[in-house]
Amino acid sequence: MDDIFVQHSQKLELFRHVLRNVADLEALEGLNMIDAAQRLGIDYHFQQEIDEILHKQMNSTYVHGDLHEVALRFRLLRQKGYFVPDDVFNNFKESNGMFKQALGDDIKGLMSLYEASHLSTEGEDTLVEAGKFSGHLLKTSLSHLDHHQARIVGNTLGNPHHKSLASFMARNFFVTSQGTNTWLNLLKEVAKTDFSMVQSLYQNEIVQISKWWKELGLAKELKFARDQPLKWYIWSMACLTDPKLSDERVELTKPISFIYLIDDIFDVHGTLNELILFTEAVNRWDIAAIDHLPDYMKICFKALYDMTNEISCKVYKKHGWNPSQSLKKTWASLCNAFLVEAKWFASGQLPKSEEYLKNGIVSSGVNVVLVHIFFLLGQNITKQSVELLNDTPAIISSTAAILRLWDDLGSAKDENQDGNDGSYVRCYLEEHQGCSIDEAREKAVDMISDEWKKMNRELLSPNPFPATFTSASLNLARMVPLMYSYDDNQCLPSLKEYMKSMLHESVSM
Secondary structure, eight states: HHHHHHHHHHHHHHHHHHHHHHHHHOOHHHHHHHHHHTTTTTTTGGGHHHHHHHHHTTSTTTTSHHHHHHHHHHHHHHHHTTTOOOOGGGGGGGTTTTGGGGGGGOOOHHHHHHHTTTTTTTTHHHHHHHHHHHHHHHHHGGGGGOHHHHHHHHHHHHSOOSOHHHHHHHHHHHHHHOOHHHHHHHHHHHHHHHHHHHHHHHHHHHHHHHHHHHHOHHHHHHHTTTTOOOHHHHHHHOOOOOOHHHHHHHHHHHEEEEHHHHHHHHIIIOOHOOOOOOHHHHHTGGGGGOOOOHHHHHHHHHHHHHHHHHHHHHHHHSOOOOHHHHHHHHHHHHHHHHHHHHHHHHHHHOOHHHHHHHHHHHHTTTHHHHOOOOHHHHHHHHHHHHHHHHHHHHHHHHHHHHHHHHHHHSSSSSSTOOOOOOOOOHHHHHHHHHHHHHHHHHHHHHHHHHHHHHHHHHSSSOOOOOOOHHHHHHHHHHHHHHHOOOOOOOOOOHHHHHHHHHEEEOOOO
């Protein structure tokens, strides 16, 4: 095993050296190397080199090169938080402002343009047009491409890099990326060893989570609630991808499990009067004042109380900041939002769709997850950043809206769960008489697209949050389709495939 570590370190160092040299000599090849490292999910090894190369690119001319080069540079720089104007694509337009039809033969360029269009922010019509133009031409090209190329194009259309989990798509890249250049083969070798090492780490973390969950004993006490520690851990694994964040992934899975448990108390088990009492107890946050709660709620509240105190102590010891006020506030907000929904459904009155979504952003649980991530990471915790965090900034609320809308688009209920649940689509249909279900679903899809644009704006705006936190928020949004794309059997095939590939399968070159 030690030999494998040594060889891995040597190959990492060799690729760093190659990356620096190639990028100095040939800008486009440097960009291609960064893109490949990101698609294989191992760019965290080369962050310093990537930052230096992109900084140099930012200071060079944006518009130099063919469509592939301009679009790739645009996307990589925007992903990194550099603002590149969308007029860099004007060279590829006719005098009437439309994209040149001659670009239809440039499949590689069109794929890069399609990928770049997903970094658009509100009001960037050129990028919206770029997405439609490239998407249409790529779809029509599928019928006359060979099998290998058609697979690459189909994958680009179905899973644009910016909105997909690199860790999940990496295996596709292994199969579809071909080239005679030695750096690509070297990078694949590095990635293969990396996958194996990280997989072993994930398996160890699952053992820790399973032990914690079993010792907690809530599965026995709350038999009505979901018992899915592996699924809860998958959220942590997707959000915090750096292998070094092992402790943080394990700790994060704990509050995620309580989001699901409390959701089941509200959706499946509790009476309205019990839910009101539980919400008041969480708002008071006083362990001595829960005697009036039913036994199952006492058990849940005590476990929540203890877990929150333990996490607060760990954060304080490690980072010198006590997050207990922020953590308590986010649990109270979650229960308040759950209670609002419970009252709506008990009354039989559906709210207006806008009101439903505003509350649904909180009841999604995303705020609870990201507030915990912020403190567990412990980077740049200041009075200013904590105040902004407590006000639910766009980097949190847009991710939450994406989750809520995706969840509501799912036609199935969650596995093993029969309960009251609302949906944006239902509220929209009730509010807009005569509107078809397809039109309502299309409205929700458009809103998801708009929330991504707001998230992209956050990438480009100065904010006090560290890059790891922003990345976690993006990864949470990327994970959503896997968690909520039900098939006709009410199963989650994409999620099962993701779990299998991340935890069990090895990678072949």
